[in-house]
Amino acid sequence: MEAIQKVREETQAWFAGNLKGDRWIWGICVGMLLSSIVVVYSASVKDAYSLKQGDTEYYLFKHSVLCILSLLIMYWVHKIPYIKFVYVTRMAVWSSILLLIFAMFFGRSVNEASRWIEIPIIGQRFQPSEWAKVALIAHLSLILARHIKGGWNTRELFMEPLALVGVVCGLIFTSNVSTAIMLAGICFLLMFVGKVPIHYLFFTAMGLVFFAGVAILLNSTQRSGTAQNRITAFLDKDVVVYQSQQSYMAMARGGLYGEGPAKSRQRRFLPEPQKDFIFAVVVEEYGTLGGLALMIAYLILLYRGLKAIEATKRPFGGLLSAGLTFVVVAQAFSAMAVTVGLVPVTGQTLPFFSQGGTSLLFTGVAMGMILSVSRGEKMDEKKI
Template identity: 90%
Template sequence: METLQRVREDTQNWFAKNLKGDRWIWFVCIIMLLWSIVVVYSASVKDAYSQKQGNTEYYLIKHSVLCFLSLLIMYFVHRIPYIKFVYVTRLAVWSSILLLIFTMFFGTSVNEASRWIEIPIIGQRFQPSEWAKVALIAHLSLILARHIKGGWNTRELFMEPLALVGVVCGLIFTSNVSTAVMLAGICFLLMFVGKVPLHYLFFTAVGLVFFATIAILLNSTQRAGTAQNRITSFFDKDIVVYQSQQSYMAMARGGLYGEGVAKSRQRRFLPEPQKDFIFAVAVEEYGTIGGVVLIVFYLIILYRGLKAIEATKRPFGGLLSAGLTFTVVSQAFSAMAVTVGLVPVTGQTLPFFSQGGTSLLFTGIAMGMILSVSRGENIEEKRI
């Protein structure tokens, strides 16, 4: 008993010493990642048999490693004082623009969408839009923080942030309409919170439409056509959307308490069950109760991420935490809304729950930055 008590105390001391910031965020993220390993293992059975000759452990091992790496990234990022992010936001956002342009012309296409860059030797795909989301929100937070107490002149506003938001969202729009629209909405919200005059926000909307149009003309109208078809199908009740139909069947089977761990039957018919529709698999296996628990977890992240603003007295930390929190939570609720049929099919994944390399790793960066803000800092650079 004494040995167990000593181990428990040592463990508690290690966590208290090494895991700084909001403990609720740490708890929720760790629980979701551990839970996701079980659900992804169950949901990936179809792909394991069709693509990996029945090697079901392949996706289990791959997703477990990515979850560990995401936590590791989250840990190292949260140890960095958030004021130091000031020095890399501009480089980050411009590097993301270059990567998005490269992807548009030379990217790897999957499901007729050029969203990925294939990394040589290791064969792992990298999705630049995930990097662009974090980089744009971080740099936009810095720009707004510098002007929040002062006025804007037209030149400053059009150079940054209006043109910047327009370029990034326009480039993403060519291959991922839903992500571009969601990111633009979050940027609008952040600029409103950052006290950008309303008439300038109108010009931002015009700029977004302009850059999206140019990006489509340079590439193709394929994804715009896909988005239009999905919206049309959603509002036309005579059209049966296969993904939605299978999703409803999965959740109906789950009932209140669920079919049980790894007992999903609709995983064999759902498209991308371990990614876009993993919420349906989770509800089928763990019931409505499991679905509600997941929703509560994301609401906790929303509340604690916004509460982290109290730990900083300067605008950059508050805007950074708010922007990244909205990004993660809005993606989560977008994915769940698709699953239950509240919005058209978008292809968004559940952060920290769906299978995915790039998404998991960059969500780890985003949550690490939020935790860094929640640690609090007494001094923030004067340049902010």
């Protein structure tokens, strides 16, 4: 008993000394990653069997490795004082722009969209839009922090925050309409919090909406035809979208308590059950109560991410934590809204839960940065 008590004390001492920041955020992220391994394994058995020559554990192993990598990235990033991020945000956002342009012309095309870059030798695909989301929010937070007390002029507004958001979201829009719209909305929310004059935001928003609508109607982007068809099908109540129909059936089978772990039947018919529609598998196997528990976890994550602002006296830290929290939670509720039929099918994955490489890793980066902010002020540096 003494040996067990000693091990327990040493373990608690290690966690206390190494895992800094908000413990609620740590607990939710670790809990969701561990829970996702079971659900992804259940949801991916069909695809693994048919695509990987009967190796039903293929995606289980791959997803488990990515979960561990995501946690390691969170740990490494959260150890960096958030004030140091100011030195790399500009380079990060410009590198994301170059990668988005490269993906547009030379990227790997999947589902009629060139949104992937394949890394040579290892054959792993990389989605630059995931990096762009984190980089844009981080650099936008820095720009807004430097002008938080006012002093904007027209040239400054259009050269950095407005033009930057327009370029990054415009490049993402060509291959991923839903991500571009979500990211643009969060950026405008952040600019509103950052006290950018309302009339600038209004006219810029109207311009972006107008040009995005024209692009979709003229089918001038890689995915505009798909986006237009999904919106049309969603608005037409006489049209039954196959993905949505299978999702509703899965949730109906789940009832209040669910069918039980690994007992989903609709996973055999749902397209991408381990990715876009994993929430339907969660509800089928763990019931409405399981789905509500997951929603509550994301709401707590939202609350704790915003509460992390209290740990910093610098505007940059507050804007950074708020922006990245909005990105993660907005994507989560967007994915769940698609599953229950509140919005058209978008292809958004569920952060920390869906199978995926780039999304998991860069969500780990985002949460690590939020945890870094929640650690509080550690450096006596010039106010930003």
